[in-house]
Amino acid sequence: MVKIAPSILSADFARLGEEVKAIDAAGCDWVHIDVMDGHFVPNLTFGPPVIKCIRSWSDKPFDVHLMINPAQPFIEDYAKAGADLITVHAEADVHLDRSLQLIRSLGKKAGVSLNPHTPESVIEYVLDKLDLILVMSVNPGFGGQSFIDSQLEKISRIRRMIGDRPIDLEVDGGVNPETAGKVVAAGANVLVAGSAVFKGSDYAANIKALRG
Template sequence: MAREIVIAPSILSADFAKLGGEVEAIDRDGCDWVHLDVMDGHFVPNITFGPDVVAALRPHSDKVFDTHLMIAPCDPYLEAFAKAGSDIITVHAEAGPHLDRSLQHIRSLGKKAGVSLTPSTPESAIEYVLDKLDLVLVMTVNPGFGGQTFIPAQLDKIRAIRKMIGERPIHLEVDGGVNVDTAGLVAEAGADALVAGSAVFKNGDYAKNIAAIREAAMAGVAA
């Protein structure tokens, strides 16, 4: 049976002046999850928003809030993002010395736990925490900005992680440079959740863009 594909538009590429409306629009136009990129200007060279914005957006959609914390340290903020309405909270393996503790904390808050790897971090970094994961996020660009070019070398990492996951109920997500040209490649490599920012929001036709990315990904799964 072919894997189902999750499309998670990143609101990093949305119009921040009308963010609630943008979330409503992607919800209406066929997204599966809403991807929330949280950046601190320290772990990554950009600043986006915090838990108060997540809480303000929560009433605008019932879809899964997929919160990607590109912040360090992350542990002091996990409870705030959980209370704000995040459904999945993903932390970076590189963001602190106690990844296992961070994942346990997320789950203790009643949320699904994810871990993200930057392009230079090998998949071995998550080998011993697989039993505490609901999601693995592979960065296919260097985190910090939207609109970057996909790094093809990460396809091997995606394949390796898919093999590591095996039959475990863990989503394998990809974030960075995902569009109609790369969606099939990452899906063929084993990804089942695709984050897309500019490829969704680029021209205002969100429904068409989401459908095109999904179609490309499903073609990759079938390949």
């Protein structure tokens, strides 16, 4: 079954806890939290204290995507704040294997993310340490961007790499009811969506449209 992970980057920051509660009630599977440092990507978002504050608003898994460089020194902070899955970028981590080991040693699920220009070959030798692979289908840093179609073939290649391993394949960027079908057909089973979920007031209908 396809999982829907709304990105709270598109939520109302003044009502962040209430927004997390609302998407939980609307039927989301995970809560996707985009952490940006203004260095690896041109934006600033959430630190561990914010995640700790909203943790009590939902029992759904917190899917924390670290778009920060370096990531390794802060992994434990995000684990303690309430992350269930922690994803680091292959482009921002010169010791990717070590970071994935650290995440798992903290009792969390470990993920790796690939920017649009990054080939899937960089994760070939860490597949045994992964619970999640996140394909960026936009250039990271801002919400509301258009889907980059070249990533569909990458998604398909990664699905073949995964084989029968219990690894979720997640896609983030430009996912909406028009692109979701293509992404799932290519092999993804987790969809991150920000604008497509938080537009209007009927989050349940928006999530249902993505599943459809």
